[in-house]
């Protein structure tokens with residue numbers, strides 16, 4: 001029989017990396033850097049556990065400010081302490097409608113009868129439950145309004161079968177997200193606002209140090225190196241902790257492969273690689289039309305990025321890629337979704353009533369890398385459109 005453990009004992013004979021998993025962005029470290037705003041959230045959770053009175057929270061902040069990780073850390077703490085509490089985490093990135101969010105909380109993976117989801121949901125959520133809706137910006141405003149309505153009126157307007165209470169924690173990047181809620185929903189939700197500012201270099205250093213202790217061998221790293229990474233991250237990468245962690249990983253892996261026993265190397269270069277990895281992770285989460293529309297925005301001359309010009313480019317790109325373009329209304333929807341994902345910025349004159357009309361669409365991503373990535377996904381594009 002093959003002994004699996006010896007096959008996986010890869011990190012036994014390494015000089016620098018003790019546990020590579022620690023540098024995965026989804027990893028919640030054992031030793032967490034507690035930022036001061038977390039105390040307010042923890043206080044809220046404690047009060048909820050003790051008295052069952054939910055004070056809902058809207059947690060906002062730039063990407064990489066630790067929103068997701070800090071809530072997952074609190075969830076783990078709560079579970080470890082064995083509180084009698086349901087803790088449900090859902091991300092709007094994958095579950096972007098009220099139905100999908102409810103189905104996810106029930107643990108259903110496939111689409112099933114909405115009535116069944118509804119019944120099961122109200123059966124499942126019992127006692128004290130904390131529901132975390134992460135990446136709430138990615139849920140369309142109407143669906144978000146419905147979700148907030150349901151939780152804000154839990155046990156009143158909404159019929160719940162038992163005496164359950166729900167504390168909702170919404171997480172998003174846009175500080176003004178709750179402005180899109182209907183006034184009545186907003187006022188009954190009455191969320192407490194918690195804002196995570198970007199990390200300063202001292203904080204990033206602390207985060208890196210805890211990671212290094214957990215994931216690297218003693219002697220494989222130095223405080224000076226981590227200080228430098230933290231400084232570059234704070235000054236050039238908006239204090240987004242993702243870049244610091246990935247840059248450290250990049251340096252560690254390179255040094256390991258070069259047979260060194262201590263991290264050395266080009267820090268700026270490691271950040272460039274880290275930024276590429278972050279963008280590729282974002283792009284790999286997009287659907288075909290999202291990619292083709294983003295691509296078309298990147299390929300439209302910079303001084304003509306009107307929605308009409310991009311739409312024409314998109315239709316041409318679809319014909320090269322052998323894909324049927326989506327209808328105009330769907331096209332607009334996708335552009336709005338890209339805007340919510342923060343990969344494009346849109347501008348248009350505000351108009352009362354229906355959604356904001358779009359005039360301009362500006363990509364916010366590294367355009368060359370995006371073009372290369374999308375051309376790698378759709379064969380015909382390179383032949384039809386590329387001059388490279």
Ligand SMILES: Nc1ncnc2c1ncn2[C@@H]1O[C@H](COP(=O)(O)OP(=O)(O)O)[C@@H](O)[C@H]1O
Pocket residue numbers: 024025026027028029031032033034035061062063064065066067068069070207241242245
């Ligand atoms: N306070 C912290 N302590 C330890 N790691 C952190 C902390 N804040 C952020 N991180 C790490 O930085 C990365 C980005 O954090 P994340 O929670 O995903 O940010 P956000 O959800 O705000 O975009 C993750 O890998 C996370 O584990």
Ligand SMILES: [Mg+2]
Pocket residue numbers: 067068069134135
């Ligand atoms: Mg997050």
